[in-house]
Amino acid sequence: MSKKEITIALAGNPNSGKTTVFNNLTGARQHVGNWPGVTVEKKEGTCNYKGRRIRVVDLPGVYSLTAYSLDEVIARDYVVDEKPDVVVDVVDASNLERNCYLTVQFLEMKAPLVIALNMMDVAESRGYQIDTEGLSNLLGSPVVPMIAAKNQGTDKLLETIISVAEGDIAVSGISIQYGHDVEAELAKMEEAVSGSPLAKGYSPRWLGIKLLEDDREIIEKIKKA
Amino acid sequence: MGSAEILQVKDTSLEHLRKVHGDDAETLIADARYGFISGLMRDVLRKPAVEKETATDKIDRIILNRWLGIPIFLLILYGVFQFTFVVSGPLINWINQGLDWLAAQVSGISPAWLSSLVSDGIIGGVGAVLSFVPVIFLLYIALSILEDTGYLSRAAFVMDRLMHRIGLHGRSFVTLMLGFGCTVPAVMSSRTIENPRDRLVTILVTPLMSCGAKLPVYALLAAAFFTAYQGLVVFSMYAIGVILAILLAWLFRKKLVSGESGHFVMELPPYRLPTVVTVLAHMWERGWAFLSRAGTLIFGAVVLIWMLNYFDVLEHIGRAVAPIFSTAGFGQWESAVALVFGVLAKEAVVGAFGTLLAGAGASGGIGNAIAAQLGWTPLVAFAFMTMILLYIPCVAALGTIKKETGSWKWTIFTISYTLVLGWVVATLIYQIGSLFF
Numbered sequence: 070m071s072k073k074e075i076t077i078a079l080a081g082n083p084n085s086g087k088t089t090v091f092n093n094l095t096g097a098r099q100h101v102g103n104w105p106g107v108t109v110e111k112k113e114g115t116c117n118y119k120g121r122r123i124r125v126v127d128l129p130g131v132y133s134l135t136a137y138s139l140d141e142v143i144a145r146d147y148v149v150d151e152k153p154d155v156v157v158d159v160v161d162a163s164n165l166e167r168n169c170y171l172t173v174q175f176l177e178m179k180a181p182l183v184i185a186l187n188m189m190d191v192a193e194s195r196g197y198q199i200d201t202e203g204l205s206n207l208l209g210s211p212v213v214p215m216i217a218a219k220n221q222g223t224d225k226l227l228e229t230i231i232s233v234a235e236g237d238i239a240v241s242g243i244s245i246q247y248g249h250d251v252e253a254e255l256a257k258m259e260e261a262v263s264g265s266p267l268a269k270g271y272s273p274r275w276l277g278i279k280l281l282e283d284d285r286e287i288i289e290k291i292k293k294a
Numbered sequence: 295m296g297s298a299e300i301l302q303v304k305d306t307s308l309e310h311l312r313k314v315h316g317d318d319a320e321t322l323i324a325d326a327r328y329g330f331i332s333g334l335m336r337d338v339l340r341k342p343a344v345e346k347e348t349a350t351d352k353i354d355r356i357i358l359n360r361w362l363g364i365p366i367f368l369l370i371l372y373g374v375f376q377f378t379f380v381v382s383g384p385l386i387n388w389i390n391q392g393l394d395w396l397a398a399q400v401s402g403i404s405p406a407w408l409s410s411l412v413s414d415g416i417i418g419g420v421g422a423v424l425s426f427v428p429v430i431f432l433l434y435i436a437l438s439i440l441e442d443t444g445y446l447s448r449a450a451f452v453m454d455r456l457m458h459r460i461g462l463h464g465r466s467f468v469t470l471m472l473g474f475g476c477t478v479p480a481v482m483s484s485r486t487i488e489n490p491r492d493r494l495v496t497i498l499v500t501p502l503m504s505c506g507a508k509l510p511v512y513a514l515l516a517a518a519f520f521t522a523y524q525g526l527v528v529f530s531m532y533a534i535g536v537i538l539a540i541l542l543a544w545l546f547r548k549k550l551v552s553g554e555s556g557h558f559v560m561e562l563p564p565y566r567l568p569t570v571v572t573v574l575a576h577m578w579e580r581g582w583a584f585l586s587r588a589g590t591l592i593f594g595a596v597v598l599i600w601m602l603n604y605f606d607v608l609e610h611i612g613r614a615v616a617p618i619f620s621t622a623g624f625g626q627w628e629s630a631v632a633l634v635f636g637v638l639a640k641e642a643v644v645g646a647f648g649t650l651l652a653g654a655g656a657s658g659g660i661g662n663a664i665a666a667q668l669g670w671t672p673l674v675a676f677a678f679m680t681m682i683l684l685y686i687p688c689v690a691a692l693g694t695i696k697k698e699t700g701s702w703k704w705t706i707f708t709i710s711y712t713l714v715l716g717w718v719v720a721t722l723i724y725q726i727g728s729l730f731f
Contacts, residue, residue: 084563109485137488163564165339169331191564196342203338247326250314254307261303264295280304281311281319291297 075234076124078147080175081159082168083130086187089217090159091127094227104143118227126153132167134174136286148180149271154234156180157226162192162199162214172208173245179272181240182210183229185222189214209241244274254281267294350564354448363452370445371532374436376525378429379513385428386513393421411600415649419596422648422660423588423641426510431581433506437475438576442568446471451562460544466496470539473503474532475580477691480505481698491551497699498546498708499539501687502715504532506584507640511682514644518661519675527676531683538684538715587639595638596645599631603650622681622720623674623728628667633681639688673727677720685716 079094081087091099095114104111112127128147129140136142148156158175160168175182186201205212211229215222232238246252258277262268267276267290279287295303311319357366400412440446449471454464465487472480480500487493504512512531516524602608612627615634619625632646644660651663664670670678686709687695696705 109482135488139485166331166335169334170327173327173331195346195348198340200338200340204334207334207337245326245330247323250311251319251322251326254311254319257303257307261295261300265297265300278323280300281307282323283304283308283318283320288301291300294297 074122074124075155075231076126076151076153077155077157077230077234078126078128078151078153079157079159080128080144080148080171081130081185081187082132082161082164082171085130085159085161085164085168086217087127087130087159090157090185090187090215090223090226091125093217093220093223094123094125109139109143116227119231121231123227123230126151132171134171134178135282136284142286145174145178148175148178154181155183155230157183157185157230159185159187159217162186162189163195163197165192165197165199176208176210176242177245177278178275179242181233182208182242183226183233183240184208184210184212185215185217185226186212187215187217189222190216190219207243209243211238211240247278251281262291265291265294267291348564350444353565354562357445357448358451360455364456367449367452368533370440370449372525372529374433374440375529375532377436378432379525379528382428382432382513386425389425389428393417393425396421407604410604411597415596415600416593418648418660419599419645420588420593422514422644423510423592424585426513426641426644427581427585427588429509429513430506430584431577433509434475434577434580435573437580438573439568442566442572442576444563444565447562456540460540461547462492462495462543466492466543469496469500470503470536473500473505475506476583477501477503477505477687478694481691481694484698491547491553494551494699494704495543495546497695498704498711499543501691501695501708501712502535502539502542502684504535504683505640505691506580507587507688508682510641510644511636512679514647514661515664515675515679518665519670519672527679531679534680534719535683538719542711542715584641588641591639592642592645595635595642596649599635599646599649608650618717619681619720621725622677622717623724624668624670624678624681624720626668629678633685636682637686637688639690640682643682671731673724673731677724677727680723681716681720683716684712684719686713 079087079091081090091112091114094116096116098116099112099114102111102113103109109129114125114127116123116125126147128144131138131141131144134141134145147153156175158172160172172182172184184204186199186204189199192199199214201212201214211233213222213226213229215226217223229238233240247255255274255277258280259273262276262280263273265276276287280291308319311317311322315322356362397413397417400409400417403409403412440449446468450464450467453467457463457467466484469480469484469487472483477500480503481497484493484496484500487496508531509528512528513524516527520527599608602611608631609627611634612631616625616627616630619630619633628647628650631650632643635646636643647660647664651660651667664675686692692705692709695708696702699705
């Protein structure tokens with residue numbers, strides 16, 4: 070299938086080069102607005118590539134997806150509520166381990182993830198060797214090595230985005246195992262929420278995880294549902 | 295299952311996990327994620343046995359040194375103001391000469407009221423504010439460089455230990471540092487502070503920082519009253535702001551919103567050489583707000599001041615408010631009017647003096663006019679500068695505070711405590727200073 074417009078959300082840690090990737094993708098076709106209801110800046114841009122129009126929504130730079138900060142809530146609500154065709158997670162290759170904490174949480178949400186493995190040159194200069202294919206297999210998501218500061222890898226990223234959006238590459242994702250005891254409680258939670266109207270928009274497992282994390286936003290939503 | 299039952303199941307599960315593991319489920323889940331990632335890293339990432347010491351590491355060994363850190367920070371800050379004032383001096387003179395020329399051109403036009411509006415009001419008021427554009431833009435260049443190189447994060451890191459002692463942490467200090475530019479984005483930046491109490495206290499004290507709009511007032515008075523020590527006097531305003539913000543944060547954290555404060559790792563991004571384009575873009579983003587305000591809000595305020603003055607209304611308002619400030623030495627009605635309009639925007643203080651004082655327009659002579667017509671001494675000027683630093687945030691800042699705290703109560707609290715603080719500090723400076731000078 071071929072869709073005319075593809076919407077992608079651009080996510081990543083602060084200092085991962087997310088803004089540079091955004092600029093590479095959209096050039097001057099950007100505009101700035103506000104996220105609904107809050108005074109947080111929302112940047113959007115568009116990009117035309119191989120006959121497709123790609124709308125790029127820049128999410129706030131965050132390290133995690135808890136309910137503790139407004140930026141994190143905005144980022145995850147956008148992915149859950151607006152269901153972008155692809156979530157591009159910009160990852161700093163020279164800080165892979167720390168950046169993966171956010172990646173893992175997108176995988177928990179079953180987001181259609183493409184990992185933009187940025188700053189490969191910095192990682193290399195420090196003598197890091199990254200098995201990108203292995204990373205892609207273990208995370209069940211495509212990985213695109215990039216050097217955004219030199220505009221390298223942008224085309225490959227766009228190709229991958231289109232393939233994922235149009236179903237040519239399947240994003241299988243992964244499920245993290247939280248250990249025997251947590252999993253047992255998680256199963257109870259999944260069952261408890263399965264009948265709730267909220268389960269239509271959210272995956273029951275993700276709702277379960279958030280409830281076990283005592284996530285105040287999700288608790289509010291459950292109360293209102 | 296209904297909402298209440300779902301939450302019941304959740305509470306039972308959490309209770310059970312806490313009993314079995316002695317930890318919150320939140321911690322267990324985070325541990326599982328870290329465990330997964332650390333396994334993943336073992337599979338896909340090879341690091342050299344001995345990590346090379348990067349340039350960033352080498353610089354950080356000095357900049358983050360526990361003894362040198364704070365002195366280096368103060369030195370850099372002082373350097374910023376010296377740079378700003380030394381470079382902007384000649385530029386301001388050129389602008390003033392241009393304004394004099396302009397004033398001379400319009401002095402002959404009739405009717406007389408129009409000539410007065412244009413030369414006293416618009417050129418004297420808006421022009422006076424505009425003549426400080428070089429100071430503002432240079433300050434913003436310096437701030438952009440500090441931010442874009444990664445130094446600002448280091449400053450926050452260096453202050454982190456001190457901030458912990460007052461019950462906050464380094465991330466609050468980043469917000470305070472951004473307050474040197476403008477309170478509006480600074481207050482917004484407090485969203486990165488996860489703990490709601492820490493966030494609230496940070497928002498409450500951010501207006502005490504010296505923002506870009508207060509700088510024209512300092513620059514004007516420092517040039518007129520402290521010729522030889524301009525940089526030092528202006529630096530002292532910034533220092534007083536930081537010190538009072540930290541002291542009050544400590545007080546608020548203890549008395550108003552006590553409770554545990556959040557913990558997290560301070561980010562130290564690698565040093566980057568900022569490109570000229572980024573620095574200029576950041577400077578323009580911030581500076582444009584100043585320019586466009588001069589054309590809209592300040593212009594409107596100045597015309598209003600001129601009109602009210604022309605019809606002799608302003609003096610009555612000023613005289614009603616002025617006695618409050620006589621304890622601090624600036625109890626003249628003109629000063630009171632300037633302070634009232636300063637709530638619209640702090641630059642309007644300069645505009646108000648420019649419009650109200652006779653002959654102020656000539657050669658940037660506002661400072662001299664203040665000394666001659668209001669009888670200020672350097673001590674009064676200094677007390678007034680601290681008042682400008684501390685008293686009521688401008689309307690734009692108040693709007694942001696209301697939005698970000700979501701509470702009128704805290705907004706009104708900010709207005710009241712800053713006004714009282716400004717008055718008390720200015721009065722103390724004037725009264726104690728009068729014993730010596």
